[in-house]
Amino acid sequence: MWSSVAVILLIQAALSYxxxxxxxxxxxxxxxxDVERCPPNSRAVGFHLKVEASIGRRGxxxxxxxxxxxxxxxxxxxxxxxxxxxxxxxQWTNVSRCQEHLAAFRLQVxxxxxxxxxTAANNMEMLxxxxxxxxxxxxxxxxxxxxxxxxxxxxxxxxxxxEKPQGRGxxxxxxxxxxxxx
Numbered sequence: 001m002w003s004s005v006a007v008i009l010l011i012q013a014a015l016s017y018x019x020x021x022x023x024x025x026x027x028x029x030x031x032x033x034d035v036e037r038c039p040p041n042s043r044a045v046g047f048h049l050k051v052e053a054s055i056g057r058r059g060x061x062x063x064x065x066x067x068x069x070x071x072x073x074x075x076x077x078x079x080x081x082x083x084x085x086x087x088x089x090x091q092w093t094n095v096s097r098c099q100e101h102l103a104a105f106r107l108q109v110x111x112x113x114x115x116x117x118x119t120a121a122n123n124m125e126m127l128x129x130x131x132x133x134x135x136x137x138x139x140x141x142x143x144x145x146x147x148x149x150x151x152x153x154x155x156x157x158x159x160x161x162x163e164k165p166q167g168r169g170x171x172x173x174x175x176x177x178x179x180x181x182x
Contacts, residue, residue: 033085
């Protein structure tokens with residue numbers, strides 16, 4: 001039986017981390033990585049993607065393999081880069097930055113291919129608070145669907161859903177992401 005103090009502490013803990021934003025077209029494979037957060041009093045102002053270039057007929061494409069958020073303090077000094085779960089393939093792209101902070105996102109996702117080569121998430125766009133859109137430098141398969149709800153005070157945390165390497169099977173790598181509002 002839960003005591004009233006324990007219930008109050010659980011509610012306070014849940015509310016202290018803010019709301020999570022997501023999109024409806026994330027992929028079905030994989031498991032969620034750990035929640036990573038910008039340092040206290042900082043927020044995400046930019047992002048970069050870890051992307052495997054198209055392999056084509058000779059191999060197994062994965063496209064989007066990781067997402068990193070660039071965190072900054074209000075005075076403009078860098079607070080570091082955060083990531084959640086990341087797959088081993090690909091290279092990190094250049095960082096796309098906002099003047100102020102990141103507020104919303106949408107994913108480009110390839111639907112399941114049946115017996116074909118699945119890639120799941122390929123690219124991401126984020127919306128700045130000003131509201132300028134930033135396009136990632138991701139893969140080319142799939143389509144963008146609707147935007148997440150916006151975070152009024154910015155994004156401060158993230159977690160990614162990634163399928164572990166499949167050996168001789170079909171790898172998809174990163175399939176979904178969620179962001180935590182400040």
